[in-house]
Amino acid sequence: MELGYDYPLYRPPSESNSLIFQVTLGCSFNKCSFCNMYRTKKYSERPWEEVKNEIDVISKLYPLTEKIFLADGDALNLATEKIIQILKYIREKFPNLERISCYAMPKNLLQKSSDELTLLNKEGLNMLYVGIETGHDVLLKKITKGATSQSIIEGCCRAKKSGFTLSCMIILGIGGKKYSVEHIKETARVVSEVSPKFLAALTLILEDGVYEEFMQKFGEPFEHLDDSSILDELEILVNGITPSSSIIFRANHASNVYSIGGNLPEDKDRMISLIRSLKQHPELLKPKVLRRF
Numbered sequence: 001m002e003l004g005y006d007y008p009l010y011r012p013p014s015e016s017n018s019l020i021f022q023v024t025l026g027c028s029f030n031k032c033s034f035c036n037m038y039r040t041k042k043y044s045e046r047p048w049e050e051v052k053n054e055i056d057v058i059s060k061l062y063p064l065t066e067k068i069f070l071a072d073g074d075a076l077n078l079a080t081e082k083i084i085q086i087l088k089y090i091r092e093k094f095p096n097l098e099r100i101s102c103y104a105m106p107k108n109l110l111q112k113s114s115d116e117l118t119l120l121n122k123e124g125l126n127m128l129y130v131g132i133e134t135g136h137d138v139l140l141k142k143i144t145k146g147a148t149s150q151s152i153i154e155g156c157c158r159a160k161k162s163g164f165t166l167s168c169m170i171i172l173g174i175g176g177k178k179y180s181v182e183h184i185k186e187t188a189r190v191v192s193e194v195s196p197k198f199l200a201a202l203t204l205i206l207e208d209g210v211y212e213e214f215m216q217k218f219g220e221p222f223e224h225l226d227d228s229s230i231l232d233e234l235e236i237l238v239n240g241i242t243p244s245s246s247i248i249f250r251a252n253h254a255s256n257v258y259s260i261g262g263n264l265p266e267d268k269d270r271m272i273s274l275i276r277s278l279k280q281h282p283e284l285l286k287p288k289v290l291r292r293f
């Protein structure tokens with residue numbers, strides 16, 4: 001649903017039918033070397049009166065809305081009281097609401113106490129989208145993620161214990177050739193420890209706006225993986241994840257070489273045999289011109 005947005009505007013693919021309110025603009029961190037999303041925006045928090053007016057107007061137009069996504073990059077960076085004020089008002093104006101969600105960084109999660117997160121969850125914020133990207137600490141530094149594998153695990157587990165549904169993202173190929181093995185091994189470890197309800201695997205595509213910065217921050221020559229090596233990473237990842245609760249896994253982002261999905265661990269064997277057969281049939285992969293990050 002379209003409002004008078006401050007562009008660029010992003011939301012996860014699974015929020016395509018959600019109403020979006022921009023409660024913050026940009027990303028409070030804005031330093032991940034692979035991410036081009038908010039480079040043109042300076043982080044700011046929208047005044048309550050503006051957000052309230054928007055909710056007033058839109059709730060009259062779409063009173064039966066069931067899903068709302070709070071944009072931009074990390075609405076969870078707002079003070080807890082401010083988020084609660086927004087959540088309460090949204091729930092008052094949209095009686096049919098089933099879900100409110102937003103993006104969250106590990107840093108956002110650790111800045112809130114368990115009590116604050118529990119309160120936010122009780123006030124209706126049910127789902128958080130967290131970019132893990134990689135579980136390998138060397139790479140987390142090289143991509144300037146502002147997180148360690150331990151802070152990712154701690155932040156995500158705190159959110160889960162507070163009642164949140166987590167949807168996490170990881171990026172195939174982000175370690176290049178040199179760090180491929182460690183990237184996937186450590187990512188499988190972190191994902192297994194977190195065991196989010198949803199996991200999405202994207203594939204690294206460096207857009208023009210961040211290509212040079214990524215290479216410079218990487219600090220050594222970076223060799224991109226070819227499609228076959230990306231499928232190797234995917235196979236080792238799927239095989240290596242040993243979750244404590246079932247994960248709904250998808251590698252069906254626009255950046256991926258092929259759309260693959262299933263539940264982990266239940267569909268592990270099926271997904272692995274599909275990945276192996278794709279390696280034998282590269283002609284079935286998505287043409288490079290159709291892939292985007």
Ligand code: SF4
Binds near residue numbers: 027030031032035073
């Ligand atoms: S990946 Fe997320 S946290 Fe990092 S710069 Fe982009 S929006 Fe901000």
